[in-house]
Amino acid sequence: MANDKKLVEAITSMDVDFAQWYTDVVKKAELIDYSSVKGCMVIKPDGYAIWENIQKELDRRFKETGVQNVYMPLFIPESLLEKEKDHVEGFAPEVAWVTHGGLEPLQERLCVRPTSETLFCDFYARDIHSYRDLPKLYNQWCSVVRWEKTTRPFLRSREFLWQEGHTAHATAEEAEERTIQMLNLYADFCEEVLAMPVIRGRKTDKEKFAGAEATYTIEALMHDGKALQSGTSHNFGDGFAKAFGIQYSDKDNKLKYVHQTSWGMTTRLIGAIIMVHGDNNGLVLPPAIAPVQVVIVPVQQQKPGVLDKAFELKETLSNFRVKVDDSDKSPGWKFSESEMRGIPVRVEIGPRDIENGQAVLVRRDTHEKTVVALDEIDVKVKELLDEIQHHLFEKAKAHRDAHTYTATTFEEFEKTINEKPGFVKAMWCGCQECEDKIKELTGATSRCMPFKQEQLSDKCICCGKPAKKMVYWGRAY
């Protein structure tokens, strides 16, 4: 049986070295491979299938709110990128530049899109004329490039996959409403589909998107107590509209500027799933997003009837994403491998089970085993998948809540941040000086001003002046 353990032994324990555990899981669960291009990854079938499930469900939810998909060019001319001042300052230092097309140098260099606000604005300026053309509710699925110095698979890579929604509205109210609507859509998606609890809130001015009037965010807590920004939704007001000249004639025949939003989610979510649910046996996937929900492992598969029964069970379970592992590896190896890959439910079936008209169900999350009668296996698997989905969320929420602290003085704040990985809630006066100082002294960044405010005290933990907002702080990916 020594061989069967090999897969598991190859992973570093998450308590010993969380970063190494993460890298091990990403590789051993065959989600990605490194490529010959520094900072860019190959997303392998199991990793990409998770992304396809994310896309399918998000896309469905977008379309239910009237969003339509489009496709904008990969390249942005330098002059276009420069049109909105804050935006270019935010992105220019980290874009990749195309300078040659074929054998010829280009007259104007092009950047590979780091995000597409400028392209959407350029298009909207031509496409929007009247109030009848509004709102525009567009989204695109694509890859973007940001020339990061240090990179990690899914969490920070030079190229990543995402969706970016870009909307244009007649009024400021409508734009704000859409910004919040999409943030809530993201939050519900994370909680219902990824089983990942999130804090909904607003970014401070320091942390907001380059060019935005307001940025809203959902923040999740990873197993190691670090925060991960998991989705953002921006209200641009009419700033981009003025920079790009996007005007419409209203019902009163007056020319007015549109109000815009943008919102995005990325393959980073796959990193979040790994770091929220994973354990020392590998990946743990929420059933709603798992490429394979049920793996059937035949035991003593060389005995007559065992493989036939396994494939018969696959038919019985055809409402789920189900696979039979009929490879020539040992059952022990297959068990380890199904755990490493995070498959929610394993069905073990051997000659004795068949004789008794039963099978063994093993939960990936708790390793709990149940013996079930074959004639009710579809109902039992359904119940188990629902229970796992629910349990993963509750477990992650309990972990997050247990790692969320409050501080009312700077000393308390510093001690907590240094000794207890997690979120720290604290009051803030609203000045960037205090925010900068806290970051400088403790390494913690403001994650968000949550929608659900609490009055922990009436003073800023940094300067002691009257507090305006309660802020979630944390160390972040």
Add this chain to the structure above:
Amino acid sequence: MANDKKLVEAITSMDVDFAQWYTDVVKKAELIDYSSVKGCMVIKPDGYAIWENIQKELDRRFKETGVQNVYMPLFIPESLLEKEKDHVEGFAPEVAWVTHGGLEPLQERLCVRPTSETLFCDFYARDIHSYRDLPKLYNQWCSVVRWEKTTRPFLRSREFLWQEGHTAHATAEEAEERTIQMLNLYADFCEEVLAMPVIRGRKTDKEKFAGAEATYTIEALMHDGKALQSGTSHNFGDGFAKAFGIQYSDKDNKLKYVHQTSWGMTTRLIGAIIMVHGDNNGLVLPPAIAPVQVVIVPVQQQKPGVLDKAFELKETLSNFRVKVDDSDKSPGWKFSESEMRGIPVRVEIGPRDIENGQAVLVRRDTHEKTVVALDEIDVKVKELLDEIQHHLFEKAKAHRDAHTYTATTFEEFEKTINEKPGFVKAMWCGCQECEDKIKELTGATSRCMPFKQEQLSDKCICCGKPAKKMVYWGRAY
């Protein structure tokens, strides 16, 4: 009613200027917009929705044959592109080069992928070890860049969307089988879903893909008698495997090179749909691929009950992709617009229809009107959509067959090519000199050596030597 005609009058007649007709349709049907990046287009919601329907159906068919989706980097280091000699010669002149990341010059320049053979090979060389790892049946959906000098929406653009399948096999036979399997999958897809008949065949050596041992193609005939290469499938043999060192240890413990294939289809297909089925009223979409299959136009919609009835009908027809046009435009305008957008079936319903418990169905392809009872409208719409799908294929096939000619002498060939737009079938000796000469003298290129060979004569039309193959010739996009 003058206003209602405006949309239609804005299109050039296809008999007057086919190229202008195409451009008009692409714009007026709101499939694309031009962008600020020369040669790159904005794909608008109606254009992208056609692509989504193509993707969904192709992806389903791929997966049925065991293909898995992955994602490779956008960039290829110059040294990697250069590994296979023929391949780099074919692509280097038309790639876009990234030379700077952020503010720093790169140590090695990167090209934006024009196709991803080199990236897949680089990955396979690391990922394939044993016969157990084979076959690899991978595909990716992405965009690619080729720095074309002259560009046309969908047909030839500097960036386009596509899928590229890349497989690796243990034997030459298996690779050839997969190459042909995918070509047939493409052909069936074109005929069954896009209602577009295609010729299946093999490219001559002159026309094959850079680095391939054999390229297979499907060729379609556009309304103007020009050919469009609509999908290709390549057998690489072990050429790339040798250049990249992709070896596996076989059951006999010997190290062997893999055999590879690749195959691709692009947004060019949308251009094909337009040019095969379109008419002087605009786009004509096959129901299987139409984003909206049925548009309900209420007549006298201000009259009580008309709009309610229209939305009630939408519910009745919810098995289809259906839309109510309740905008404040006139019915005449709405009729023109639904024709321009190529919506297969229009339902007209007004107060008198409601009184009589009926509605009028109008076919986009033949403009034929039928009055149907409301209580059987779902059945009638289903029948009509099926009939339109079938009719579009038959009509396109009849057009193609009527524009396919044969020539047994060079004079006959030249006269036909010059006077009769379409395919010309002719015998060929197999020498590239003759192929070059025919192209030089007539402007026609060899489209393919069809799988279904005919013996038109026993002599090459060019040199008079013994003929080896019957070839389809034509002017092509």
